[in-house]
Amino acid sequence: MTPLQTAEITGIVTETARLTREQYVFPEVGEALATLLADRLAEGRYQQAADPEALGRLVTEDLQSVNQDRHLRLKFHRVAVPDTEDGAVLAELDREADLSLGGVPLVERLGGGVARLKLAPIIFPLAMGAEPTTAGFNLVARAEALILDLRECVGGHPEAVAHISAYLLDEPTHLTTLYDRQDGEYRQLWSPAHVPGPRFGGAKPLYVLTSKATFSGAEAMAYDLQQQGRAVVVGERSGGGANPRQGFTVHPHLEATIPVSRSINPVSGTNWEGTGITPDIETDPAEALAVAHREALAEVARRGGDTHSAAEARRLLAGGTEAGHDGEPI
Known part of the structure; x- marks a missing residue:
C-alpha cells in the first residue's frame, strides 16, 4: 500500500x-x-x-x-471502498453476507422442543438478509422454546432488527425511538404487523445469548426484547454501543464512522450506550448455551403437561438421552 x-x-x-x-x-x-x-x-x-x-x-x-x-472511529478497510455515503460498510456487508448464509449460519434442534437460531456476524439489511432470516424463523416457529444466539453478532440494521422482532411478538410493538441530530426529529421503530410465514410468537419461552462481542444492532434486539419482558438474556455483559452510525469515505481505505442518532427505549427511557446490557442470567459466554438450554427445558417441562416435548424435556433434565420416547433410536 x-x-x-x-x-x-x-x-x-x-x-x-x-x-x-x-x-x-x-x-x-x-x-x-x-x-x-x-x-x-x-x-x-x-x-x-x-x-x-x-x-x-x-x-x-x-x-x-x-x-x-x-x-466513533476512523476505520481502516484493506479493500478499497467506494466514495459514496455508507459505501464502505455496504461493500463490506455484501462480502460478509455471502460468507455467512445471509447472517443465519446455524439453525438446530437441541432436544426437548428447544431450537437454537444463530445470527452472525451481523443482522443484515433486509435487502441482503430478508430471505435467510425469514427461512430461519419459519423453521423454528414450531419449537416449544427458542434460544437466539447473538454471542458473535456485532451489529445490525434497525429495520431488520424490527422485522426479526416481529417473529418473536404477537402484535406491533414500539421497540425504540431514534433521535436524529441533523433534522432534530424523533422516529419510532415498531415491529411490523405482518411477516412472511408463521411466527414463533410472543408467549413461548425465549432466551437471548450475549457476550462482550455482542454490539450495536445486536444489542438493540437483546435490549428491546429484555425491556419488553419478552426474553431472558443469558451470558456476558454486551459491548455497549447504542448510537447508530453513518459512514463517510475520507480516503480509499479509510471510513469515518460517525454516530448521527441515539436510541431511546420506550420502557427504560434510556439505552445501553457505554454500559452494555446486563444479562438476566450472567455466565461465561462459553457456558451460556448450556445454561439457557437447561432453563428452556425446565420451562417446557413445566408448561407442557403430557406433550412429547415436555416428556423429552423431563428426560433430558433427568440425564436421559435425546433419542426415541424410551431412550432408544427412533
Missing part, C-alpha cells in the same frame, strides 16, 4: 474533524473532538502514521478518548 504523504494526512484528519463537528449526535462532544484532532494534527502526532491503517488507529484512539463511543 502506498505510504501516506503529509498533505494526505492533513486532508484526512481535517475532513474527519469536520464530519465529527457537524454530524456527531452529541454536538458539544463533537466540537471538543474536532478541536482535539486539530490540535493533535498541529502537534505532529499523525505524521508518524506510515500508512492508512496506522493513521486510522491513531485517530480512533483520539476520537474515543472523551466518551469512549466505540462507534
